[in-house]
Amino acid sequence: MGAVWNAVLKLYGEYGASRSGLTLINYDAEKGVAIIRTFHTTVETIQAALASITKIRDKPAAIHVLTISGTIRTLRKKMKQ
Amino acid sequence: MKKTYADLHLRPNLKDPEQVARMIRKASELGYRLIAISLPSNFPEEKIQQLRNICNEAKVDFASRVDLRPQTSKGLINSLRKLRRRFEIISVMCESKRVARQAAKDRRVDLLNFPSTSFRRRFFDKAEAELASKSLASFEIDMKPLLILEGPTRIRLLSSLRREVAIAQAFHIPIAISSGATSELLMRKPRELAALTSLFDLDKTSAVEAVSRNPVAITKRNREKLGSNFVAPGIRIIRKGKDC
Numbered sequence: 001m002g003a004v005w006n007a008v009l010k011l012y013g014e015y016g017a018s019r020s021g022l023t024l025i026n027y028d029a030e031k032g033v034a035i036i037r038t039f040h041t042t043v044e045t046i047q048a049a050l051a052s053i054t055k056i057r058d059k060p061a062a063i064h065v066l067t068i069s070g071t072i073r074t075l076r077k078k079m080k081q
Numbered sequence: 082m083k084k085t086y087a088d089l090h091l092r093p094n095l096k097d098p099e100q101v102a103r104m105i106r107k108a109s110e111l112g113y114r115l116i117a118i119s120l121p122s123n124f125p126e127e128k129i130q131q132l133r134n135i136c137n138e139a140k141v142d143f144a145s146r147v148d149l150r151p152q153t154s155k156g157l158i159n160s161l162r163k164l165r166r167r168f169e170i171i172s173v174m175c176e177s178k179r180v181a182r183q184a185a186k187d188r189r190v191d192l193l194n195f196p197s198t199s200f201r202r203r204f205f206d207k208a209e210a211e212l213a214s215k216s217l218a219s220f221e222i223d224m225k226p227l228l229i230l231e232g233p234t235r236i237r238l239l240s241s242l243r244r245e246v247a248i249a250q251a252f253h254i255p256i257a258i259s260s261g262a263t264s265e266l267l268m269r270k271p272r273e274l275a276a277l278t279s280l281f282d283l284d285k286t287s288a289v290e291a292v293s294r295n296p297v298a299i300t301k302r303n304r305e306k307l308g309s310n311f312v313a314p315g316i317r318i319i320r321k322g323k324d325c
């Protein structure tokens with residue numbers, strides 16, 4: 001999550017980050033899949049921040065958005081599909 | 082209707098066939114249905130066919146592309162004369178004002194690209210846009226520099242892109258967003274590239290078009306032109322023989 005916060009802070013600053021409502025809901029280290037919550041008004045902002053991540057703990061990495069949903073229940077359903 | 086997403090600027094190391102294949106497969110996984118790989122001008126036809134075969138296996142359409150970096154406008158004209166019928170997409174990296182102006186007005190140029198870190202050599206101004214609006218050239222933005230640059234250099238790049246995108250939109254010049262990726266880790270999904278464009282104030286609809294409709298239109302137009310039935314824009318042979 002540190003990498004995500006850093007990316008948001010780098011691109012939008014503390015003011016922008018404070019408006020995002022960014023929260024980590026769940027992280028499955030085995031699958032490398034995380035569920036992140038953000039306000040619907042800042043989805044694109046967070047998507048851009050995630051796409052801008054090229055390193056995590058100094059190791060080359062990339063984060064891709066698998067799916068976006070309005071509720072966590074629908075999100076889990078979508079991910080099962 | 083489902084959108085066809087395209088990344089017209091993949092730059093794998095062509096000496097490493099494994100990496101090329103990995104990047105093609107990755108593009109397919111990320112949702113692209115059309116990709117173009119930047120090739121040297123003397124790249125043999127057999128190798129282009131090999132790339133096509135790999136793309137077919139990965140269920141991605143392949144377009145051949147050459148990046149020209151001419152020093153003079155005369156050099157650009159000569160290269161275009163030699164290469165236009167060999168490659169489906171021609172991009173010009175405009176490193177001088179004269180080359181930029183010539184590229185903008187030449188109908189054989191598909192994409193105008195500018196150096197990402199030499200801000201004084203980004204010649205996409207209103208004069209350039211006016212010339213480009215009368216030809217067929219699109220304004221190409223590679224996202225790789227946005228990902229790898231940091232601090233003041235990225236800030237300056239964003240500032241330049243914001244200005245240039247506004248000019249391109251004012252003159253109705255199509256914008257093509259490409260990854261410019263040299264490795265799989267620098268490749269992003271089409272919607273992620275579209276999200277990144279919000280950093281330089283490109284609206285969502287235009288951003289999605291820049292990764293789908295615009296690059297697909299360039300490829301389609303050029304394939305028609307390179308086809309044996311093409312005569313002139315709007316004129317093509319539909320039937321041959323005695324009964325015509």
